[in-house]
Each structure stands twice: as structure tokens, then as C-alpha cells.
Amino acid sequence: MNNEFEDxxxxxxxxxxAERLDALPFGVIxxxxxxxxxxxxxxxxxxAGLSPxxxxxxxxxxxxAPCMNNFMVAQRFDDVDELDEIIPYVLTLRMxxxxxxxxxxxxxxxxxxxxxxERSTAN
Amino acid sequence: MSTLNTDRNDVESEYEALLSFxxxxxxxxxxxxxxxFVDMMNPLAAQLLMPLVRGGNIENIxxxxxxxxxxxxxxxxxxxxxRGPVCENHRVFVTLTKDDAVVLACSIIKVSADVLMMxxxxxxRQVAAERxxxxxxxxxxxxxxxxxxxxFFTLDAQGCIDSWNxxxxxxxxxxxxxxxxxxxxxxxxxxEIVLHRSPERIALTRDDGWHVEEFWCETKAGRRxxxxxxxxxxxxxxxEISGYSVVLRDITERKIHSDNLARLLTTDHxxxxxxxxxxxxxxxxxxxxxxxxxxxxxLVMFDADHFKRINDxxxxxxxxxVLKRIAGEAKALLRRSDIVARLGGEEFVLLLxxxxxxxxxxxxxxxxxxxxxxxxxxxxxQLKATISLGVAxxxxxxxxxQDLLAAADHALYNAKQAGRNCVRGAIAEPEGAALxxxxxxxxxxxxx
Numbered sequence: 001m002n003n004e005f006e007d008x009x010x011x012x013x014x015x016x017x018a019e020r021l022d023a024l025p026f027g028v029i030x031x032x033x034x035x036x037x038x039x040x041x042x043x044x045x046x047x048a049g050l051s052p053x054x055x056x057x058x059x060x061x062x063x064x065a066p067c068m069n070n071f072m073v074a075q076r077f078d079d080v081d082e083l084d085e086i087i088p089y090v091l092t093l094r095m096x097x098x099x100x101x102x103x104x105x106x107x108x109x110x111x112x113x114x115x116x117x118e119r120s121t122a123n
Numbered sequence: 124m125s126t127l128n129t130d131r132n133d134v135e136s137e138y139e140a141l142l143s144f145x146x147x148x149x150x151x152x153x154x155x156x157x158x159x160f161v162d163m164m165n166p167l168a169a170q171l172l173m174p175l176v177r178g179g180n181i182e183n184i185x186x187x188x189x190x191x192x193x194x195x196x197x198x199x200x201x202x203x204x205x206r207g208p209v210c211e212n213h214r215v216f217v218t219l220t221k222d223d224a225v226v227l228a229c230s231i232i233k234v235s236a237d238v239l240m241m242x243x244x245x246x247x248r249q250v251a252a253e254r255x256x257x258x259x260x261x262x263x264x265x266x267x268x269x270x271x272x273x274x275f276f277t278l279d280a281q282g283c284i285d286s287w288n289x290x291x292x293x294x295x296x297x298x299x300x301x302x303x304x305x306x307x308x309x310x311x312x313x314x315e316i317v318l319h320r321s322p323e324r325i326a327l328t329r330d331d332g333w334h335v336e337e338f339w340c341e342t343k344a345g346r347r348x349x350x351x352x353x354x355x356x357x358x359x360x361x362x363e364i365s366g367y368s369v370v371l372r373d374i375t376e377r378k379i380h381s382d383n384l385a386r387l388l389t390t391d392h393x394x395x396x397x398x399x400x401x402x403x404x405x406x407x408x409x410x411x412x413x414x415x416x417x418x419x420x421x422l423v424m425f426d427a428d429h430f431k432r433i434n435d436x437x438x439x440x441x442x443x444x445v446l447k448r449i450a451g452e453a454k455a456l457l458r459r460s461d462i463v464a465r466l467g468g469e470e471f472v473l474l475l476x477x478x479x480x481x482x483x484x485x486x487x488x489x490x491x492x493x494x495x496x497x498x499x500x501x502x503x504x505q506l507k508a509t510i511s512l513g514v515a516x517x518x519x520x521x522x523x524x525q526d527l528l529a530a531a532d533h534a535l536y537n538a539k540q541a542g543r544n545c546v547r548g549a550i551a552e553p554e555g556a557a558l559x560x561x562x563x564x565x566x567x568x569x570x571x
Binding site for chain 1: 182
């Protein structure tokens with residue numbers, strides 16, 4: 001269970017119920033190929049201080065998380081068909097620079113894409 | 124009354140609305156203490172800064188920007204007032220190329236003794252537009268300004284002067300027989316010939332349709348003046364180039380006024396060498412020039428060994444003295460056509476036109492020895508420093524400025540791995556390395 005952040009597969013995520021997603025210890029954001037947010041789980045909502053109502057249906061990179069709208073994250077989703085990478089990153093949750101790990105996931109077998117966000121254990 | 128409950132909801136939703144407002148702010152905002160430790164920042168700041176850091180650490184804003192804007196730390200340190208604007212729209216050149224260059228504008232406000240607010244804006248598009256506007260402006264200036272300052276004449280398709288009129292004599296004192304059949308270089312001051320060869324200017328003109336450049340000229344009697352030349356292509360109806368029209372004017376007075384400004388914009392404030400932004404401008408055109416004419420060009424990247432240790436042990440001011448001395452040793456060693464620039468932090472680069480890899484290795488070694496032997500005076504006593512150097516040259520594998528920088532960077536990395544205080548080349552070239560430096564100086568003196 002400890003490595004759920006690293007091990008969980010995109011197909012599994014796509015099947016999980018809203019309750020199970022909310023129970024995960026890391027942030028989960030699911031969005032469509034045109035970047036419209038379809039899932040914003042409770043962990044992420046708590047960390048970022050934004051309620052799901054404010055985020056669902058919005059453009060993820062333009063309206064929700066402009067900090068990921070660069071070649072390191074947003075561009076990666078455009079560049080390749082299959083993506084499963086973990087990168088160190090700094091998010092500004094509630095304007096506090098916070099070291100995190102991002103897991104970027106995209107697969108041809110799955111209609112939606114995921115960004116998983118894990119706050120570094122050091123914090 | 125249920126006002127308490129309503130208030131609480133209002134506060135919560137107000138808080139969320141404020142967060143959302145900050146998340147979507149289209150400029151980057153960073154708050155730090157006076158030594159740069161970040162306390163708060165918004166997502167756009169992270170978006171702009173993340174590409175600058177490896178492994179995603181933005182703890183200290185000055186460290187994060189050190190590789191592209193080392194001057195910020197000094198700007199803040201030397202700002203003595205209790206509060207006020209430290210810098211406004213200070214330009215930070217993040218990427219290396221002219222095309223799609225990433226440029227940030229940085230404003231810093233000192234709010235109190237230990238609080239800094241920084242605003243970062245991506246102005247890449249604005250800078251690109253300015254570059255185009257500047258070109259148009261100098262072209263228009265060429266048309267509108269009074270005709271008396273000008274000499275008009277034309278060149279044939281090969282670049283030889285093929286017409287003359289009294290305006291040429293009025294400005295340059297050369298008569299018809301002095302100039303017909305000569306190249307544009309007829310008008311240059313002697314020491315400009317190495318840098319400004321007219322066939323190359325002609326080639327630039329052919330590519331773009333017109334071209335403006337400024338350089339030192341000399342009249343027939345030997346009076347020096349700062350000349351601006353505008354060359355435009357003349358075409359026949361079939362679009363073949365039939366020749367060029369040239370406007371040459373004396374703008375010495377304007378140059379004297381703008382020299383001070385130009386110095387501020389093109390030199391590194393600490394070391395007095397070429398700054399990062401200006402280096403990329405020059406280097407791009409030098410690489411293109413060398414490529415067009417199949418000439419050698421080398422680049423030496425170097426940095427101070429264990430510089431952080433020097434800063435930690437002796438302080439930032441002593442570190443600054445070390446950087447100044449390293450830059451000074453490099454300047455003392457170079458020819459006029461060579462360029463030494465500070466890329467950021469403790470990292471420098473030499474650009475050596477018409478210099479092969481072997482010759483550049485010799486120059487790099489001389490610089491290494493010069494720095495190793497220097498006794499550097501600082502407020503905390505004499506210091507010694509060493510540098511590691513990486514050399515790369517134009518070749519089949521390295522054709523662009525990016526290639527060169529990457530190859531030199533890799534060689535520099537090898538020098539660090541080999542124990543520092545040494546020179547490494549991008550390619551092994553045992554015979555070339557044996558070339559003497561005097562051969563290089565000789566080669567330089569040959570006019571083309």
C-alpha cells in the first residue's frame with residue numbers, strides 16, 4: 001500500500017469509485033484529452049484549498065493549475081501517446097512552495113489522463 | 124441570530140475565492156526574506172521558475188535565478204534604502220537563442236528590512252516585437268533624417284562600388300577614382316576590417332533584403348567617424364539581384380551619447396565583461412558567419428572551482444573579487460576580436476573566432492595557469508583560485524551555437540570529473556593541441 005502512488009495503474013484509477021479516490025493519500029486529478037477536469041479528489045482539494053465544484057469542468061492547465069502549464073508537464077501530455085513518469089516538482093499549494101512528486105499518466109487504452117500529486121515525505 | 128454561522132461560511136468561501144484569484148494571476152509573484160528564502164509564491168511564478176532548477180527546488184529565489192541573473196542578489200544587497208523599488212522590469216534572458224528566446228521581466232520591491240516582493244512576467248513576445256521594431260526604426264531613421272549627413276552610392280551584384288556622386292566625397296573625402304571598383308571596406312577604419320568584411324554584410328543583405336550596421340570609418344584624410352550603413356537589395360523584374368544601394372552616414376555624435384547606455388546594457392555589472400544577453404546576440408552571428416565561410420570558431424566554457432566553498436568561507440564580497448580577477452585574467456589574454464562573457468554565477472565563456480580546437484586548447488591552458496598563479500586581494504586577505512575549462516569547436520557534429528555550448532559544457536564536466544584545475548576538449552585532437560599560440564596570432568593579422 002505504501003507504494004500505491006508509484007504502482008497504481010491507469011486502468012485501475014479509471015475504474016475506482018469516487019469514495020475510493022477520495023480515500024487515497026495522494027492527490028488525483030483526472031482530465032479529458034482537451035484538459036477538462038473530470039475528477040478532483042478530496043486529498044487534492046484539501047491540499048490546494050479549492051473545492052471540487054470550483055475545479056470540475058474547468059480547463060486543467062489554463063484555469064486550475066497554470067503552474068503545470070509548461071514543457072515539463074502540459075507539453076508532455078501532448079508529445080507522447082503513452083506516458084507514465086514521476087517527476088520532482090514544486091507546487092504552490094495555498095501559495096506555499098511545496099516540493100512534491102508528480103506522476104503523469106496517459107495511455108492509449110484509457111480515454112482520460114491523470115496527474116497524481118504526492119507531497120514529499122520530508123514535509 | 125445566525126450571523127456567526129453565515130460569517131464563517133462567508134469567510135471560507137471568500138478565502139477560497141482569494142486562493143483561486145491568486146492561482147490564476149497571470150504574473151508570477153514571489154515573497155522572500157532579504158537573502159532570498161521564499162516564503163510564498165503563486166503558480167505562475169513556479170511555472171516560470173521550474174525550468175530553471177534541476178530536481179525542483181525553489182527554496183531560494185536568488186539561487187534559482189543565479190544561472191541566468193546573478194546580478195539580482197547584488198542589486199538587492201547594494202540597495203541601501205529601508206524600502207522601495209530595487210529594480211523595475213529588469214530583463215532576465217532565460218534561453219540561449221534569438222528565435223523564441225524566453226525573456227522574463229523582474230521587478231523587486233523591498234517592503235521592509237527583511238521582506239522582498241518580486242514580480243516576474245514573461246515578456247518573450249514583447250522582446251521579439253521590439254527587436255523587429257528596432258530594425259524598422261533604424262530603417263525609417265535612415266529615410267527621414269536630413270540628406271546632408273549621407274553618402275548615397277550603389278554596388279554591383281558582386282559588391283563592388285559602381286556609382287559615385289558628390290555626396291560620397293562630401294562625407295568621406297574620397298573621389299570617384301578612389302572608390303569605383305572597391306568594396307565597402309574602402310570606408311572602414313583600419314582596425315575594423317577584421318570584424319566587418321563587406322562580402323559578409325552583402326550576404327546578410329541578400330538573405331534579409333536589407334541590412335543596417337554601425338562601425339568605425341575613416342575619411343580619406345584619416346578622420347575617424349562612427350558610420351551607420353544601410354544596404355538594400357536592388358532587383359530586376361525577374362527577381363535576380365542586380366546590385367545594392369547603400370546609404371552611409373556619420374553618426375559619431377549619437378554614438379558618444381549612446382555608448383554609455385550601450386555599455387550598461389551589454390556588460391556584466393560586476394566583472395565588466397560581456398553579459399549573458401549580449402553574448403548570445405554576438406555568438407549567434409559569429410557562429411553563422413563562421414559557418415557561411417567555413418572558418419574555424421572555438422568556444423571555451425570555464426568556471427571557478429569550488430566557488431561555493433570560497434563564498435561560504437570568505438563571504439560573497441571575496442567571491443566577487445575572485446570572479447572579477449578571473450574575468451580580468453581572461454580579458455588580458457584575449458585578442459580584440461575574442462569575447463569573454465559571464466554566463467551566470469561563476470560560469471564564463473570565451474568565444475574565439477578563427478581559432479581551431481588545438482589553438483583554443485592552448486589559450487585555455489594559458490588562462491588556467493594565469494588564474495592558478497594569481498594572488499587575489501580581498502578584504503579578508505589574499506585568496507587563490509583555480510578554474511576548470513571545457514573547449515569545443517565548430518565541426519561536423521557541432522554546427523550551431525547550441526551544439527557548441529553543449530559540447531563545451533560536456534568538456535567542462537569532464538574537466539571537473541578529472542579533478543578540476545584542468546582543460547578538457549570536446550574531441551581528442553592530439554596534433555592540433557601541439558600548435559603554438561603564435562600561429563594563431565599570425566593567422567589573425569591576415570586581412571581577407
